[in-house]
Structure formats: structure tokens, C-alpha cells
């Protein structure tokens with residue numbers, strides 16, 4: 001156990017118990033501390049780590065709140081039985097493509113509910129409370145910039161965009177293993193524009209684009225709007241995109257481009273293992289097919305050692321890395337960026353045609369914030385908070401959802417995937433819950449063939465207040481009614497039943 005805990009002696013008590021809790025949570029997640037195992041006694045933990053008994057008690061209480069351990073009277077603290085993992089590979093269906101308009105209509109309904117304060121949102125991936133963003137700091141920087149450099153709002157920051165921000169981005173990219181020059185980067189209007197530009201420079205109407213299944217729902221109407229065909233590629237809940245399936249498609253020349261989220265994927269939460277990321281980069285380079293890497297959640301990884309971007313293994317410039325500051329700093333700024341590899345020059349020109357430029361004031365505000373070191377501090381707090389909220393959500397699912405429910409274990413970000421046992425139709429559930437002013441996103445949104453009726457994505461980017469937890473419990477209750485199964489952790493029988501459903 002000692003080796004999984006880093007030195008706890010040189011940090012404040014508050015940070016110390018959080019750090020101890022985080023390290024233990026990571027050990028539980030990785031299986032180093034398996035379900036049912038007993039944690040060392042409070043006294044011996046305190047001795048081992050050179051911290052006070054109060055610090056250990058606070059850390060254990062924190063883990064209890066996160067649903068990871070439980071206290072047993074007269075006996076000590078034990079790792080709780082985990083929510084059954086989703087192990088079955090998600091396979092694509094025969095392409096019975098549902099119209100992109102259907103997806104857009106459903107997304108419209110979901111977004112309308114999200115902006116209506118009467119609804120409790122369980123699924124959308126947009127952190128909504130102010131304390132998820134460093135709003136006050138950004139506000140101060142912006143006010144000071146406007147005072148000292150009023151010319152910022154009187155000019156176009158023509159593509160590739162504000163140089164100070166691109167310098168900061170290039171510097172920060174090293175943490176994800178990428179060696180980028182300022183000139184490699186073009187600022188975009190969020191990650192969405194980066195993805196769109198990447199598709200436009202790498203494909204032409206009628207081309208086929210590979211996608212993980214399930215995938216981020218907006219990619220489906222995006223491809224349709226560019227006249228592109230979506231080709232689903234199976235994913236494994238832990239290892240991510242099936243590289244064997246991908247290799248087959250590349251050998252058969254069935255793909256003109258691929259969009260993938262190899263780190264903290266939306267909606268599953270997986271991060272591809274390092275070897276798989278290297279193989280993915282090699283495959284794309286060998287076949288000379290562009291990979292559009294959506295790295296939106298890459299900076300919100302739960303482990304301290306960040307898994308590198310696939311772009312960091314890009315030999316000949318076939319990987320286009322797209323991301324934004326939407327999930328971490330300020331969705332309203334709409335500032336994203338793309339490192340376009342061999343397409344960088346084309347991208348820069350297309351950006352001007354697409355939306356001309358990004359705001360100088362907003363870009364410069366971010367540049368100053370990044371340079372101040374404030375971003376790293378903010379990211380550390382965000383990673384800790386999301387990891388804890390994901391644990392809490394999983395604990396609630398284990399308590400309230402029908403037996404046989406399975407869930408992915410995200411490695412970062414704040415979304416994960418839930419598979420219900422037989423009899424639960426999340427499209428019907430979606431409608432039922434809308435009537436109760438609870439909004440979620442049914443699994444069918446996440447694939448072009450409209451499958452995953454028994455799945456849904458959950459999002460943990462909201463404050464975990466009584467309202468959120470009650471809505472989650474209500475979702476579980478409705479699913480229990482629909483399936484006829486009682487709530488609680490899956491039994492062997494229920495798991496078997498869930499397996500039968502999936503394979504039938």
C-alpha cells in the first residue's frame with residue numbers, strides 16, 4: 001500500500017486528506033485495492049504515512065461519501081462491492097441509418113430542457129455552476145486588459161489567431177506529449193469548428209468517416225451536413241476503439257478519415273492504453289488516412305500522470321488534434337484550437353472563410369490566465385472534483401438502478417455510460433422523465449444506426465445537490481419499474497440476464 005501513496009508530509013492538512021483519499025480512490029479504481037478488501041486501520045495508516053489520525057479519518061470519510069468504501073461496525077473500513085463493469089464490446093449495427101434530423105430534433109428537445117431552470121439535467125456535458133469556472137479571475141484579467149489595451153476590441157485577430165495564446169497552447173501541449181510550434185496551431189470557434197474544419201480539409205462529400213460507437217452525438221449531424229457517411233467502429237469499454245476492426249477497414253480502403261477520442265472518450269469515458277495509442281498513430285500514418293483526434297477532455301484525466309495524445313506519436317502529420325477551453329475554462333468564450341499536421345496551412349485559410357477570427361480580447365484573457373499558472377491550479381481542482389463526483393454517481397447507481405445495470409469506469413472527463421438490463425427502453429424513459437422535469441440523453445443518440453436503446457450517458461458536471469441525486473434516484477426507480485427488477489447491486493443471475501439481452 002505504501003507505494004501507492006505519495007509523500008503527504010509537505011502539504012496542508014486539508015490537501016493532505018484529499019490527497020490520501022484520491023490516492024486510495026485511484027488504487028480502488030485500478031483494482032490494487034479490490035472489492036471486499038479491508039483498509040489498514042486508521043492508526044496504522046496514520047503511522048505509515050506520517051499524518052495525524054484526524055487526517056486519515058477525514059480521508060476515509062471522504063471515500064465513504066464517494067461510495068467507495070464502507071465502515072463495518074467493530075471491524076474497520078472495507079472497499080465496497082463495485083458496480084458491475086461494462087465489459088462487452090460495443091458492436092456496430094448494420095447501417096440502418098436514422099436521419100440526422102431525428103438526432104437534431106432530439107438534441108433540440110434536450111437543449112431546450114437544459115436551459116429551462118425547471119428541469120434537472122442528468123446528461124448534458126456542460127458544467128453549469130459558476131464554481132466550475134474561474135470566472136472572477138478571468139473577469140479581472142479581462143477588465144485590466146480592456147483598460148490597458150483598448151485596441152484589442154478594435155481589430156480582427158486573423159487566423160491563425162492571437163499569438164500569445166498560441167504560444168501558451170504550444171507550451172502546455174508538452175504535458176500531453178505534443179511538440180507543437182506556435183505556427184502549427186490555429187484558433188477556432190470551439191472544438192466544434194475545429195472538428196468541422198478538420199473534416200472539410202481532409203474529406204469531400206460522399207466520403208466515409210470512421211467513428212467510435214457509441215460516439216459524441218453532434219458528430220452525426222455534422223457528418224451529414226458535410227455529405228459524409230458515418231462508419232461505426234466497435235469499441236471496448238476499457239481499451240477503446242477496436243484497432244483490429246479499424247485495420248481491416250483501412251486495409252479494405254473503406255475509410256477516408258477517422259474521428260476518435262482516445263482520451264476520456266465521450267460518452268464512455270475510456271482512455272486507450274498507451275500501446276494502443278501508438279498503434280493507432282502508426283496505422284493512420286502507414287495508411288495515410290487522416291485521424292481527427294478530439295482531445296476535448298484530455299486535460300481532465302483523473303490520474304496524475306497524463307496519458308499522451310495520439311498526436312504525440314504522429315510520424316508524418318496525419319493526425320489533426322482538436323480541442324477547446326469549453327469544458328475547463330469558459331464555454332461562453334468559444335475558444336478552441338486545432339493542430340492540423342500536414343493540413344495546417346489549408347486549415348488556417350479555411351478558418352478565415354469559415355468564421356474569420358476569434359476574439360482578441362477573449363484569447364488574450366486566456367493567454368494571461370494560462371501564463372499566470374492559474375490554469376494548472378484550476379485543472380487540479382477540477383480533476384479531483386470530477387473524479388469524486390463520478391464515484392458518487394456510480395455509488396448512487398449501485399443503490400438505485402435495477403439489478404444487472406452495468407456502467408463504464410471513466411478515466412477522465414465527467415461522463416460515463418450505463419447499460420440497463422432487459423426491458424429498459426431509454427427512449428421511453430426519456431419521455432417519461434421529461435414529464436417529471438428530469439432530462440437525460442437516451443443511448444440511441446450516440447450512434448448513427450440508432451442502437452443502444454438500453455443505454456444512456458450520464459454526466460457528473462453538475463453540483464451534487466439534493467435535486468441532482470433525487471433525479472438520479474428517480475431515474476433508477478423508473479428503470480426498475482420498467483424492467484421489473486429490484487434496485488441494488490447486480491446479482492450473478494441478473495448479470496447473466498443482462499448478458500443474454502446484449503447477445504440476443
Ligand SMILES: Cc1ncc(COP(=O)(O)O)c(C=O)c1O
Nearest residue numbers: 125190191192216266296324326
Ligand atoms: C467530445 C466533444 N467534442 C466536441 C465538443 C464541442 O466542443 P465545443 O463546445 O468546444 O465546441 C463537445 C461538447 O460537448 C464534446 O463533448
